[in-house]
Amino acid sequence: MGTPTTSPAPERTVRLRELGPARRGSRPDEVVIAVSPAFADFFTKTIVDVPHAEVLRQLLAGIEEQGVTARIVRVRDTADLAAIAHTAAQLSGSGIAVGVLARGTTMIHQKDLPRLSNLELFPQSPLLDAQVFRRIGSNAAQYAKGESPEPVPTRNDQMARPRWQAKAALLHLKEVECIEAGRDPVEVEPAFELSRAG
Amino acid sequence: MPDRARLVVGVDIGNSTTEACLAAVAPDRTVSYLGTDLTRTTGVKGTPDNTDGVLTAVRGALRRAGRAAAELDAVLLNEATPVISGLAMETITETIITESTMIGHNPATPGGQGLGVGTTVSLTELDEIDPGPPVVCVVPHGWDFEDIASTVNAAVGRGVDVVAAVLAGDDAVLVANRLTRPVPVVDEVAAVEKVPLGMLAAVEVAAAGYTIRTLSNTYGLATVFGLDPDQTRHVSPVARALTGNRSAVVVRTPSGDVTDRRIPVGTLELRGSGKTLRVDLATGAEEIMDAVARAQPLEDAHGEPGTHVGGMLAQVRDTMADVVGQDGEEAGSPVEIAINDVLAVDTFVPAEVRGGLAGEMHLENAVALAAMVSTSRSRMRSVAERVAEELGVATLIGGVEGKMAVRGALTTPGVDRPVAVLDLGGGSTDAAELDREGRDTAVHVAGAGELVTKLIDSELALDDREVAENIKRSPLAKVESFFHVRHEDGTVQFFDEPLPSHVFARVVTLAPEGPTPIPTRHGLDHVRQIRREAKRRVFVVNAVRALRQVAAGGNLRTLDFVVLLGGSALDFEIPEMIADALAGYGIVCGTGNVLGTEGPRNAVASGLVAAHAAAAP
């Protein structure tokens, strides 16, 4: 293994500034990232404490590394991941979108798919770390380019149930509370800031 | 001479299907075919378990023809010569990099472009070095792309001449996009900590769609590193190994090297026609097949014990012993099994390079061997006895399969003697010939559908026989959207219903059940080329080889008609590949249509009837 891994790097925070109503993109080389109502808002980190700043940064980096551009939208009127990702796919110039919930559950969607279907789903939020988010971004970008990426390996842990099942339910309920019915998706711009962790 | 038509049924017990052909043989020996049937073979071919399948097929044919079992005069069984085949594969070359001198793994997304030559320095020491000669920055694991970029930018700002970077993570584009002064960046170097520091190194990245020009050129390397002719000779393998890459790193160390080594795998010993020939497996398929041809008819083959070849043949023998022994009574010990034919095929196996820093893969040469034995013939007797008992009808064991098949093939419209058949099976390719005078010969050669599957599996590094089998059976397509695919011939097909999500953007096989994705990063053309090449190397080579053995004087031009039979004769491209190869010999070749209705099926069963009629008293 050699080198030590980065010890607690300066933690980044992110604010999502609203730019206006989300519009349909025309660039075929873009991926839209759609975040849920409470993402980087009521909540600041996923169920396993991955900062939302890091989630976004890694998704964006995965997309950029593939030479694809990204836009971020916030969906306000639902906390249903399939609906969020599907809405974003309709807005995406390439038809590819990544939806992500505050607790970390993530999905890659495509505009022609039925809402309840998806290209890749990462249902086990406790098992998603920065590296997985990077790979999700990268895969989404590769789909946008018409390439066939290897699906990000899904992990499984039998003991995730006793540890995380109830917290996941709680986080979901909180997220549902943040829903603003009837509000259309908005385009947002991330402002990352460095801060001292702990 | 009987004064009425005799009702007979020919039955062919194959490895997977049992086929029956019911016919009336008139006193003048003319044959009227009445009906056929096909069922699954019960038990291992050539064992008493076959009886049930035979009865099912006979009854089925009778039912279709509206005849009763009591009317039957004879059941004709084939003399099944169970041919069992085995496969093995061995790599015969390996590539070794010493002293971590080269990185040529072709990451999907390198950053920047151009050539940078300088001394390797770790990123952790970049802020300590003074401006001076050019440096190549080596970035260990765990660094965030923004931190890498700002560290390099700070150094450049101080006047340090950073000309390239080598990264552990998949960050090249991210870093390159953030550099104040663009340089080539190579990433995903998993063992980056092994890159020697303080050495002269060259990093080259080509523009998207291009390949590197300098580091893949021996004289380019000589120029970059200022090599003398002797040293230049030494680095030529490095240049060759980097050919075709979009990016590469070469580090100059005192004795760094890339070698392409032959693995001593041992010799193959072939016994036949009164002589024993030895051939080094590492010499490749051509030499081996040459030796096999000289030892015809082959009596047995052995590998030098303790070598890879020994292991390969032992493995083949073990598989065959298992199959032969499956019935319990005939348990063959591996030693007793004599190998009657060997097919060697050159292939390649994508293998990880030893000493590589980034999991570099190299296509290593390998040899695949298919071997074949014929087993005991005695047990058809007991099948015949049981059938006779169940149906109360005389049951006769007819001629050798291949010879019967050729008679069945003659019922294909437009075929005449001299005719040869090629039965393209799973384990072996069988040929038989019937000349103008009615003399017949038959041979079995090793290698058929299963070997094709194995070649596809290993050459595409699939490690999944089911996927390989799918590739073999069906044409390819690329799913370009949820509503259309582009076929391998370039045509586009549209769909009204969206395709399933798991095939999106993938290269797929178009099986009848629907598109199935191939888990590979290779493009459609590459997969297609490997599929066709595997079929050519097995079926086309074997077609020619087997036909030579049955053709008079080994001369293919003595054959007029070749009829393709067996499961692989239904393949979407093998028949035309064989036909193309035989066209040069003036041979008419095509897929059989037995009785004008059965396609490449039922040849043996029909042939049994024909032979019986011809020989009738």
Add this chain to the structure above:
Amino acid sequence: MSLSPTIELRTEDYPLSVNRPDLLATPTGKPITALTMEAVVSGELSPDDLRIAPETLLLQAQLAEAAGRPQLAANFRRAAEMTAIPDAEVLAMYNALRPRKSSGPQLAELADRLENAYSAPECAALVREAAEVYARRNLLARPPAADHSATDA
């Protein structure tokens, strides 16, 4: 169905396979005692001989009723009606009852088919009841949604 059993069963008759094998027959008319190994080996039995007969389900319904389980008995009576429906159609009918899979008229048609083609009034009643509730709870098939071509400029 006109299978009104004339036998009065009591819970003491359970298990029928032990205490009243005389009442049990296969849908093909064989007594349950004919389901022997000899019959299996000789090939006399077909998979149809191992299905339950509607009459048997009605007997079990009687037992369930006698044991104080009216809902279980009603289930067995519906099951008795369903024995006549081929496997694939049973599954198709089940799928038709899933939420938003069928329109009101489609469910009405399904109920009629159960009643007329299969003499299955109890099953038909269940379907009609579902149709009424689905209509009230907005669970009938919606008119075909705007298709994807609308989103595909």
Add this chain to the structure above:
Amino acid sequence: MRGDADAMTTTQPRRSRRTEILENRPVNLDGFVEEWPEKGLVAMDSDYDPAPSVRVENGRIVELDGTTRDQFDFMDTFIADHAIDVASAERANAIPSEEIARMLIDTHVSRNEVLAVTRGLTPAKILDVVELMNVVEIMQGMQKMRARRTPANQGHSTSARDNPIQVAADAAEGAMRGFAELETTLGVVRYAPLVAIALQVGAQVGRGGVLTQCALEEATELELGMRGITAYAETISVYGTEPVFVDGDDTPWSKAFLASAYASRGIKMRFTSGTGSEVQMGNAEGKSMLYLEIRCILMAKGAGVQGLQNGSISCIGVPGAVPGGIRAVAAENLVASMVDLECASGNDQSFSHSAMRRTARLMPQLLPGTDFVCSGYSGVPNADNMFAGSNFDTEDYDDWNTIQRDLQVDGGLRHVREAEILQVRNKAARALQALFSHLDLPPITDEEVEAATYADSSNDYPLRDVLADLKGAQAVMDRGITGLDLVRGLEATGFHDVAENLLAVLRQRVSGDLLQTSAVLTAELTPLSAINDPNDYQGPGTGYRLQGERWEQLKKLRHVTSATDPETEVG
């Protein structure tokens, strides 16, 4: 940047050594959350559950728990029209809840007398009753209300590689150890036909009459059942709110139809539900987990299905994380039993990192006994458990047996000597080998039989040719192989006793005896259900007692020092 990392190691407050030790206890790997009753994140005792009420007009319930008929959602409608006995509803609901709760534990009140009341109760009334009971009283209630007198247990037999030989061998061992039902499922669904056959053969080798099932999507599960390859079905899920039910693509009517479909093919079937599923899916409508589960139980009752698998099941992490959650889980099992359904009572999913907590969670089912104490004790190591792990697995066999012996309770299992286990494992593998060969399915080698005899997990078996197996599995479906073919094949290959056992199971489909509540087949191949083995507990000395021959069996453990010759061990 990296240089800053050092600055981060600021001094931390000094920690107690004891806190450190406690911090490292497995129980602290479990997750716990505070209640949030407004959203339904509460086990029971919530202020937001409806108050009980019922009103009948013209033989029809027109008001249920504070909701009038025009406001009924489909659960209310189905429960009002099918589950509740209209004739007794108003009378029963008028009885004070305290009185009904006391009836449940009063040894002078028979089970039937309780049922005469419970059949008319509304969901909120039932909730009101069980909320009055502490966990010991819940156990007392369960002891009396369980439908079948004799308790039993159910096992899982699965394989991480879907290896049929492993499934057969572990099924045989599990059957011999005492499971009355065995359940399997798949990693690769296409393997199902081979694995279902293996489970059936293994089970009948281990102990004739064990019932088997293969959990799959409805169509395939039903087809395997119709063909007689499996004997019962269980994974037919129902939910407590309308939106979640619809999300599961079903309604009470579609499920009721499916229940009759199973019965029409002579196949035993139970529904599955459990506390926590609705709040997990974010649609609890502000009701407590137990209230919603009671609606599921009554829906099942109304559908006329004979039984229910409940006890939170796959959502156990949710009630497990809130206060009183495991009490609620015990209560939901009791409610299933007190409305006269067979109850397969959970304990079938990985529940806790703490062995102590795992055991405690079991007590409310083990001590009073239920129809199936576990609805899936893992008869394979949990790593091989394709139901995502159970609360107990093969490593716990000896602990389980010891607890049964310590407390003199019957949890359905027993200690079996190694020699006997090796014998049945070997026989199961050989029977499957012979059957596969007879049916021309992918061969099983002697090496695999040998491995199966001595193996623990899927890693101990030679790898199978998966492609050949999948083709074989497809062939089972294409060729229409049925249970009858299995009987014929076993008989033809000399496994006469196994063939007879399987034929007996198939014959029961014709009799319909296994369709009655809580039915199992005894070792004598006789149906035993709540009809001929009704629970007659009415206080000390009555009901099921662990005594006689069965108690002698359960006294045996792996190591028990002999009293006559203390230098040796008995057993």
